[in-house]
Amino acid sequence: MQRRSFIAALGVGALGSLAGCQTAVGSVALPNVPETTLQEGGWEQRSETKDETVFEEEYSVVTVEAVASSVTYADAALREQVQTDTLDTLDTDLALFSATRVDMAPSVDELGPVQTEVKNRIRDNAIAELRSRMEAAGITDIEQTETGSLDLSGDKTADLTELSGVFPVQDIEFPVREDTTLTLEGTDLAVDAVLAVWAVDGNYLVAGGAYPAENFSRVTDTDLSDAISVTIDVDLGLTPTAYRDELLELVTNVT
Numbered sequence: 001m002q003r004r005s006f007i008a009a010l011g012v013g014a015l016g017s018l019a020g021c022q023t024a025v026g027s028v029a030l031p032n033v034p035e036t037t038l039q040e041g042g043w044e045q046r047s048e049t050k051d052e053t054v055f056e057e058e059y060s061v062v063t064v065e066a067v068a069s070s071v072t073y074a075d076a077a078l079r080e081q082v083q084t085d086t087l088d089t090l091d092t093d094l095a096l097f098s099a100t101r102v103d104m105a106p107s108v109d110e111l112g113p114v115q116t117e118v119k120n121r122i123r124d125n126a127i128a129e130l131r132s133r134m135e136a137a138g139i140t141d142i143e144q145t146e147t148g149s150l151d152l153s154g155d156k157t158a159d160l161t162e163l164s165g166v167f168p169v170q171d172i173e174f175p176v177r178e179d180t181t182l183t184l185e186g187t188d189l190a191v192d193a194v195l196a197v198w199a200v201d202g203n204y205l206v207a208g209g210a211y212p213a214e215n216f217s218r219v220t221d222t223d224l225s226d227a228i229s230v231t232i233d234v235d236l237g238l239t240p241t242a243y244r245d246e247l248l249e250l251v252t253n254v255t
Contacts (some may be wrong), residue, residue: 027051028069031101031205034253039248042077043097052100054125061115062106062170066122066204070100072133073209077162078243085236089172093137094191095243099208099254100126108201119159119204120212123197126206127161130195133212138193139165150196152252165191169216174232182222184232192244196251209253211243 027037028051041239054066075095083091086166106109131142150160166188174182195208215238221231225238 012067012163023090025065025103025105026066028067028103029153030069030071031099032255033073033099034250037250037253038073038097043073044076045071045073046074046093046096055121059117061140064111064114064118064120065125066102067103068100068102068206070098070129072096072098074137075243082163082236082238086172086235087174089170092167094167094189095209095247095251096133096137096193097247098130098133098207100129100206101179101245102204102206103141104203106121108199109202119197119199122204123159123161123195123204126195126197126208127163128162128219130193130208130210134163134191134193135164139167139210141166142193144245145192149199150194150248150252152198156198158196158251161195163193163198163210164209164213165193166189167212172234181219182230182232184218184234187216187218189216192240192252194244194247205238205254207254209247209250211240211247212238213240215240220229 012196030048030050032076050069052068054068056063056065074093074098078095079091079093080092104118108115141168143253144161144164145164146162150158152158169186169187169189172184174184176182190213191210192213193208193210195206197204216236217234218234219231221229223229
């Protein structure tokens with residue numbers, strides 16, 4: 001990634017205090033996540049990565065290095081429920097949660113005038129990673145919608161980024177008899193996502209995920225004969241507010 005143009009304008013003198021502060025990043029521990037809450041909520045671990053270099057870049061007289069370790073979970077209970085209710089038509093992870101620890105060298109407190117620039121690099125990389133996880137789950141049309149802040153324990157505040165996308169739900173077919181199948185037309189299911197970034201002990205924590213942003217409810221009527229009419233009523237009972245609250249609780253309990 002190219003060095004941001006405004007860094008040069010700061011001048012060597014503004015960064016002189018960073019000289020001699022650099023230390024190499026060693027092995028990065030995984031972030032602590034609320035494992036009991038995850039287990040009770042039906043979440044299952046999907047992946048884990050260790051010691052991945054986020055970036056290593058020279059800012060005038062100092063090289064800044066960021067190395068991350070991450071863990072990702074999915075709401076397996078929700079996936080199983082939706083898969084069963086749609087007769088195996090919809091089988092994907094609609095609710096995701098991930099947490100990342102990013103260790104820095106030099107530490108965040110020693111970055112001086114480039115601290116904001118580095119934090120933005122961490123955030124942009126984290127957004128890209130969240131997009132990738134969403135796309136892997138089949139979510140499309142992902143775009144950033146809002147930015148704000150999220151209150152954490154201990155009077156800490158995280159930068160919060162919100163995204164949205166859609167999951168294309170295919171037509172759902174219901175066999176009525178051997179030679180007859182009823183079809184419920186598919187649609188796009190809205191999916192929202194949140195991502196929080198904050199500094200802790202000279203490093204960064206990143207946590208967030210995605211969740212269904214609307215319920216899926218459809219009704220269709222079909223005449224099988226002059227005397228028989230069939231109504232198919234599908235309501236998955238998705239609860240976006242509850243999913244969002246659960247996800248934010250997981251995020252705020254990452255340490």
